[in-house]
Amino acid sequence: MTGVAVCSGSVSSIKSLWETRIKKTKQDLQKQQEQRAGVGRVRHNWEDRIILAKLKEKVVTEEGRVILRIEKEEWKTLPRALVHFPQLMEWQLHRVGLQTIPRFVSSFENLLVLDLSRNAITEIPKEIGKLTRLRELLVSYNRVQSVPEELGCCENLEKLELAMNRDLDELPSEISNLKKLCHLDLSMNQFTEIPESVVSLPALEWLDMGGNRLQSLPHDIHRMENLHTMWLQRNELEFLPDNICYMRSLDTLVLSNNKLHDIPSMMEDMNNLRFVNFRDNPLTYEVELPAAPKKSEDEEEDDREMFGRDFMRVYCQEARKRSNYTSELNVTLEAVAESAPLLLVCYVELFALLTVCFLLLPV
Structure with a gap:
C-alpha cells in the first residue's frame, strides 16, 4: 500500500497565508479608496477655488454697493459657492442663460437689487419672500409663468418688472x-x-400694461390716487370707465392701438393730463383740429405731444355737441308723439264740420 505523507501543519499554514493575503488586499483597497476620496476632495476644493476666483472677478463695488455683475456668459445655474459673498447688495445677471433662481438666494439678507432680466428663468422661488430689504426685482424678458404669494413679504419692494x-x-x-x-x-x-391687487397698491405711481389682452378697466380705477403714468397701448379695450376722470394725479395716459369707440366727455376737464394718446382707435366721430402754429426745430418733445390732449378735448366737445343735438331731437319727437292724439281729434272735428257745410249747400 502506497501512502501519502501530509504535514499536519500544512493546511493551517495555507489557510493563514490566504487570510493574510485577503486582509492585505482589503487594506490596499481601502487605501486606494481613501486616496481616490482624497483626490476627489482636492479636485473639489480646486474646483471651488476656481469658481470662487471666477466669481470674485465678477464682484465690483460702486458707490458703496457690492455688486455681482455678469453679462453675456454661460451661467445656466449659479454655484452654491456664491454664499461666500454674503455682503452682496446687487445681482446684475443679463443674457447669461440663467434657468433658475437658486433657493439659497434667501441667504443674501443685504440684497437690495435683484436684476435677472433677459434670461430663461421659469420660476421665482418662494424663498424670495425672505429678502425683506429688497427694493428692486427685475425679471423681464424671461419665461416666468407665475409669481409666488411670498413675494408679498418683500415689504420694502419699490420696483417690480415682469415684462x-x-x-x-x-x-x-x-x-x-x-x-x-x-x-x-x-x-x-x-x-x-x-x-385687483394692483388697483389696491397705495403708493403706485407708474404702471405699464401695454401689449396684453385687457378688455376693460376696473370701474374703481380712480382708487389709484397716486398713479401719474399709465401705459395701456396695444390691448383690446372697447370703452373707458367714467371714473377715470377722477384720477387727479394722472398726467400721462397712452391708449393707442385699442378698440375704443368713444371717449368719456368728462375727460375734457382732466387738466392734470399732460400727455394722452388715442391714436389708432375706431372712434365714432371724426374731428378736425385747428391748424397748429409752426413748430421750431428746437421745440421739446413734450410740447409736440400736446396734440393728443388737444384731440381729446375737441373730440369731447364734438361728442357733447352731437349728444345735445340728439337729445333736442328726441325731445321734439316726443312732443310730437304726445300731441298726436290731440291733432287727430282736431282733424276729425274739422272733417265733420266740412261734411256738414257740404250737406247744407243748395242743390
Whole structure:
C-alpha cells in the first residue's frame, strides 16, 4: 500500500497565508479608496477655488454697493459657492442663460437689487419672500409663468418688472401688501384685466400694461390716487370707465392701438393730463383740429405731444355737441308723439264740420 505523507501543519499554514493575503488586499483597497476620496476632495476644493476666483472677478463695488455683475456668459445655474459673498447688495445677471433662481438666494439678507432680466428663468422661488430689504426685482424678458404669494413679504419692494414673460396672466392677492411699490411693469404678457391687487397698491405711481389682452378697466380705477403714468397701448379695450376722470394725479395716459369707440366727455376737464394718446382707435366721430402754429426745430418733445390732449378735448366737445343735438331731437319727437292724439281729434272735428257745410249747400 502506497501512502501519502501530509504535514499536519500544512493546511493551517495555507489557510493563514490566504487570510493574510485577503486582509492585505482589503487594506490596499481601502487605501486606494481613501486616496481616490482624497483626490476627489482636492479636485473639489480646486474646483471651488476656481469658481470662487471666477466669481470674485465678477464682484465690483460702486458707490458703496457690492455688486455681482455678469453679462453675456454661460451661467445656466449659479454655484452654491456664491454664499461666500454674503455682503452682496446687487445681482446684475443679463443674457447669461440663467434657468433658475437658486433657493439659497434667501441667504443674501443685504440684497437690495435683484436684476435677472433677459434670461430663461421659469420660476421665482418662494424663498424670495425672505429678502425683506429688497427694493428692486427685475425679471423681464424671461419665461416666468407665475409669481409666488411670498413675494408679498418683500415689504420694502419699490420696483417690480415682469415684462415680456409671455404666459404670465395673473398675480397673487398678496401683491397688495407691497405698500412701497411705486413702479410696476407687466407689459407684453397675457393679462385680460388689471388685477385687483394692483388697483389696491397705495403708493403706485407708474404702471405699464401695454401689449396684453385687457378688455376693460376696473370701474374703481380712480382708487389709484397716486398713479401719474399709465401705459395701456396695444390691448383690446372697447370703452373707458367714467371714473377715470377722477384720477387727479394722472398726467400721462397712452391708449393707442385699442378698440375704443368713444371717449368719456368728462375727460375734457382732466387738466392734470399732460400727455394722452388715442391714436389708432375706431372712434365714432371724426374731428378736425385747428391748424397748429409752426413748430421750431428746437421745440421739446413734450410740447409736440400736446396734440393728443388737444384731440381729446375737441373730440369731447364734438361728442357733447352731437349728444345735445340728439337729445333736442328726441325731445321734439316726443312732443310730437304726445300731441298726436290731440291733432287727430282736431282733424276729425274739422272733417265733420266740412261734411256738414257740404250737406247744407243748395242743390
